[in-house]
Amino acid sequence: MTNRKPIAVTTGEPAGIGPEVSVRAAWSTTEPVLLIGDRGMLLETARRLGLAPELPGNVRIHHVPLRELSVPGRLSRANAPYVIETLAEAHRLVTAGEAGAVATAPVQKSILIEGGYRFTGHTEFFAEAAGVGRVVMMLVSSPKCDALKVALATTHLPLREVPDAVTQESLTEVITILRRGLVEGYGIDHPVIAVAGLNPHAGENGHMGREEIEVIEPVLARMADSDSTLVGPLPADTIFVPGKMERWDAVLCMYHDQGLPVLKHVGFAEGVNVTLGLPYVRTSADHGTALDIAGRGVADARSMAAALELAHTLQKNRDARMA
Known part of the structure; x- marks a missing residue:
């Protein structure tokens, strides 16, 4: 494990493939990762995927509890506050220096809006949180x-x-x-x-x-x-x-x-x-929640793994330039 700060990973819409690709990506890297989400759900996801039952040495979980039990493929407005809280926690952790960068798994904009949030996307959320015009x-x-x-x-x-x-x-x-x-x-x-x-x-x-x-x-x-x-x-x-x-x-x-x-x-x-344009590095998987295949263990985690890899690279380059 390196001495660098971990990448804070928001694990996305719990009914989508976000938890699955986040866990697969975290388990596949040796770089430090801080998964943000419901601990029980993430560990159960790892078990269903046949991954090591214990957390790898480079992975930690920052627990944010689900509002209600999540069913793969079935959206619930009750968990909209949970999703927003994972994003807010990522911003807090990186601005507090507890994480080096942020990588995000996909969320479902429609269910967040139905849950009462003015949400147009991750990009706009983090810009507003950071106070960036x-x-x-x-x-x-x-x-x-x-x-x-x-x-x-x-x-x-x-x-x-x-x-x-x-x-x-x-x-x-x-x-x-x-x-x-x-x-x-x-x-x-x-x-x-x-x-x-x-x-x-x-x-x-x-x-x-x-x-x-x-x-x-x-x-x-x-x-x-x-x-x-x-x-x-x-x-x-x-x-x-x-x-x-x-x-x-x-x-x-x-x-x-x-x-x-x-x-x-x-x-x-x-x-x-x-x-x-943010005061920290933020990357994201370039795909959606794929509700139709959620929970089946077949989601392709390469984009999420690439998001983690690029977050580490950009953060390292930024740190070197500012040193």
């Missing part, structure tokens, strides 16, 4: 440092709201956070970032929309400096073409479904969600 969602295809990295200028918005949300101010903040995340987390001293346009063909010189001319181009021109290279705005349908994609350290897309289908095609099994 803006964070950036970045998806990576694997925990390897040379993996495809796709960041988003906007996150969970209806498509009709996206153009109004992409402003010069917001785009400047997003690029600033993305550049800093690539430098601090990945050790890329001069990142090259490809920026997608909002409209087809990046607006076709204003014939298919003027956001590129009036918003994106002025920001890229103003932020041009020696710290990074910003390329764009580029048409989203060619920004990922082999031969071009290898030139970029990251791609910045304007909205959720502009970039994530490509990312998930390239690396769905080991994809990881990273939240940039």
Whole structure:
């Protein structure tokens, strides 16, 4: 076991595959892990999966009790407070210095909303908890440092709201956070970032929309400096073409479904969600709760294991840079 602080792992919606993939991932690594969730449920999950009945030496459990017994595949509003408490505890532990970073298993947004919580996603939850005005969602295809990295200028918005949300101010903040995340987390001293346009063909010189001319181009021109290279705005349908994609350290897309289908095609099994702009590292498995297979012992834990691996790597790199 290393001397590094453990990764605080929120084990997700108890009726989904979160507990299963969290336990599998924790048991498969030698790095320190702090599982946050109901102790009895997590140990029973390990037993059902045929894992060692005792906790491995690198794994501890921070007990948060279920509100009612959870049945795989069956959502319960009664356990919505439990899920929120696991997230709040992760934030508390990492800000108190008892954990080095946070990795999250999937939650079910719908049942949290039905349980009375204003919940739009992990990203927004941790931003609010940390008192951060803006964070950036970045998806990576694997925990390897040379993996495809796709960041988003906007996150969970209806498509009709996206153009109004992409402003010069917001785009400047997003690029600033993305550049800093690539430098601090990945050790890329001069990142090259490809920026997608909002409209087809990046607006076709204003014939298919003027956001590129009036918003994106002025920001890229103003932020041009020696710290990074910003390329764009580029048409989203060619920004990922082999031969071009290898030139970029990251791609910045304007909205959720502009970039994530490509990312998930390239690396769905080991994809990881990273939240940039928080005062600590936060990663997440890049999949949902999979209620249809919960409790059957067949869930693929590679994305969760990748989230743990990447959390340790990013935290180590950040610590080394700040030392």
